[in-house]
Amino acid sequence: MASTVRKSLLRGIRKARYYGLMFDTTPDLAHREQMSQVVRYVEIDYERNTVRVRESFLGFIQVSRKDAESLTKDILEKLEKDGMELQDCRSQCYDNAAVMAGHRSGVAQRIHEKNNLAVFVNCDNHSLNLVGVHAAKEDVKMVTFFGTTDSSYVFFSRSTQRWQRLKNAVTVSLKSESETRWSSRTEAVKPVNNHLEEILQVLQDMIDDEDETIETRGDAEQLRSHLLTYGFLTLLGFWNKILARIDGVQKRLQDPKMNFHYAAVHLKALQDRFDGERKVLVSEALEVGHRLCEEWDVDFERRPRWKKRMPGEKSRDAGLTAREEMERVMKGTLDRLNRELGERFTRLYDTDAKFGFLLDIEGLCYSADTENLKKNCENFCKMYSTDVDVQLCDKILDVRMLLAAQTDMRVATPEQLLKFIVQFGYDATYPNLPIAIQIMLTIAVSVASCERSFSKLKLILSCLGASMGQGRLCDLALLSIEREETDKTDFDGIIDQFASMKARRVQL
Incomplete structure (x- = not known):
């Protein structure tokens, strides 16, 4: 059952394509140190015309060493095991520990060397x-x-x-x-x-x-x-x-x-x-x-x-x-x-100064300023040249014109703008803008979702259950944390599959 939930979450992440990494380590718990993996992505339902920013828990990683090289290796191995391409990662968010946030040899810098588009932002809640x-x-x-x-x-x-x-x-x-x-x-x-x-x-x-x-x-x-x-x-x-x-x-x-x-x-x-x-x-x-x-x-x-x-x-x-x-x-x-x-918060303010214009909906969609918009779009296209092309500014101006004609509605958030583009089928005509907003929405500002998973971990991995295997631990945590996805699971199909398996007698 847990594998079904995990596959469903991974399908949603692959469908969104772009994602952001969120990892945090817990202190020694029952003599087993764990690292929580949470992925942030934008879920777009084209049938229901809904847009939602999600932070999905994918499991715990048992770590034996907490140096930057070992943690980076564990993260990359987990991504490969889940079938997630590192080149689709567009953001990283960790706590302020030097091993994670170190600008020379921390985990964030090591992953950035492998993918220079994986922007790192400190956990602002910790800061x-x-x-x-x-x-x-x-x-x-x-x-x-x-x-x-x-x-x-x-x-x-x-x-x-x-x-x-x-x-x-x-x-x-x-x-x-x-x-x-x-x-x-x-x-x-x-x-x-x-x-x-x-x-x-x-x-x-x-x-x-x-x-x-x-x-x-x-x-x-x-x-x-x-x-x-x-x-x-x-x-x-x-x-x-x-x-x-x-x-x-x-x-x-x-x-x-x-x-x-x-x-x-x-x-x-x-x-x-x-x-x-x-x-x-x-x-x-x-x-x-x-x-x-x-x-x-x-x-x-x-x-x-x-x-x-x-x-x-x-x-x-x-x-x-x-x-x-x-x-x-x-x-x-x-x-x-x-x-x-x-x-x-200098790192956060620098990121906002460079790319915050895409999330400032009032200035993006209803402002008459075009000079700063062109300059900001040029900088964005220069960095994300593999994702968007130089026509981003022209597409934004076209969307401004479309919104000006919609006198009965006014978008106020990036999610509402994406929903407007998807609802009227403009995502095929103006693909650059939805992609740009999706990338920006994958940038997390807090690892609170990882911290919440530790609360469940303490309930599951108590001293009485210290002998529990890592696989069972991750499965129980996944079913408990991703309760919404678990409720969508078809239990009848799982039960039929289990019943169809060959039964074996166990000799006592």
């Missing part, structure tokens, strides 16, 4: 995760803040009695943090920010409850004192807003329908928003922190922190009040965020 991780480590106060947040979860989760008392007072549960999954910090900070008063009251009740152990009462008092500090109360609202905005972009990047042009637009908008709201975010956080300190009678106007006086500074410049110190810390974090957002 955005690193942006947040490094910004959170910009200052000691930031590290202390997240440590206190995580301590709240640890304190309550260590005892079922404590957890029940918390659940009786708070409608939502506290969450733990994770270094590799930045969205977990959003889930950890949000309930503390929204239910701080209730959490503090639960801690106070534990401190006053003489039936509690002395260790519990002591830990509760220590945690409450850490929560009721000027730094924590100020940074709580500050990080709650920042994390919510980062998490919103991360969730969009994990959508299989996301293309690199929209990803670049979202990331650039996030950077501009942090840059434009820099003063507002800091001032609002300071005001909220000041108000909470007054409500909870927290003393924060302590002696200023004096630092070494540098040449050119006046004596008053060397002393910072608590408010000035917190303002410095938050502005430094926002500057780090802005700098990281500008540096970690």
